[in-house]
Amino acid sequence: MTQRINYVQQSPELFKKYLEFTTLLKDSAIEETIRDLVSIRASQINGCAFCLDMHVKEARIHGERELRIHHLPTWRESTLFSPRERAALAWVEVLTKLPEHGVDDDLYERVRGQFSEKELSDLTYDVMAINGWNRANIAFRTVPGSLDKAYGLDKANLA
Template identity: 55%
Template sequence: MADRINYPKLSPQLYNTLYAMEKILAESALDHGLLHLIKTRASQLNGCLFCLDMHTKEARLDGERELRLHHLPLWHESNLFTDKEKAALEWTEKLTKIGPHGITDEDYAKILEHFSEKDLSDLTFAIGCINMWNRLGVAFRPAAGGLDAVLGLDKAGLA
C-alpha cells in the first residue's frame, strides 16, 4: 500500500521534534531490550504495521530472541518475560488502550515496585512517543520496510 502523505516533509519541525525525543529516550537508563518490547507491543495493539516491522527488526538486531517476540501478544501467559518486563508491558497496554478509569492507584503502585520514579517517567514518555508514531503510521500508512536500507534493518534477515 502506498504512503498517503509525506508527513516528515509536510511537518518537518514536528517530525524532527518527535525524532529528537526518540534520540533522548535511547540515551536514557532504560534497557534497550525493554524499549524494543514496549514499542513492539504498542505497535501490535495500535495496528501499525510500519512500526511493528521496524521494532521487530531492531529487536532482533539487538539480540532479542525470536520466541519472545512470538510470545509478546500473550506475554502475560508466557514464562519468557521477567516480572519487570511484564510490569512494563502491562503499563504499556494500560497507557495505549486507556480504559474508562484511567490509571488506578493500584496500577501506579504496582509499576513502582519495578521502576524508580525517574525510570517510570522515562518509560511513560517512551510509551507516549511510540503511540504518537503509531498514530502517524496508522493515519498515513508508510510502507513497512521502507526505511530498512537507510536504518540498517535489512541486516535483520527478516525480509
C-alpha cells in the same frame, strides 16, 4: 498498501523535533530490551504495521530472541518475561488503551514496585513516543519496510 502523504516531507521541522525527542529516550533510564518490547507491544495493540515491522527488526538486531517476540501478545501466560518486563508490558498496555477512569492504583503500585520514579517517568515517555509514531504511520499508511535501508534495518535479515 499505498502511502497517503509523506509527513516527513510535509512537516520536516516537526518531524525533526519529534525524532530528537525519541532519540533522547535511548539515553533514558530504561534498558534497550524493555524499550524494544514496549515499542513492539504498543505497535501490536495499535495495529501499526510500519512500526511493528521496524521494531521487530530493531529488536532482532539488538539480540532479542525470536520466541519472546512471538510471545508478546500472550506475555501474561508466557514464562519468558521477567517481572520487570511484565510490569513494563502492563504499563504500555494501560497507557496505550487508556481506561475511562485512568490508571488503576493496584496496577500503578505493581509497576512502581519494579521501577524507580525516574525509570517510570522515562518509561512513560517511551510509551508516549511510540504511540505518537504509531498514530502518524497509521494515518498516512507508511509502507512497512520502506525505510529499512535508510534505518539499517536490512541488517536484521528478516526480509
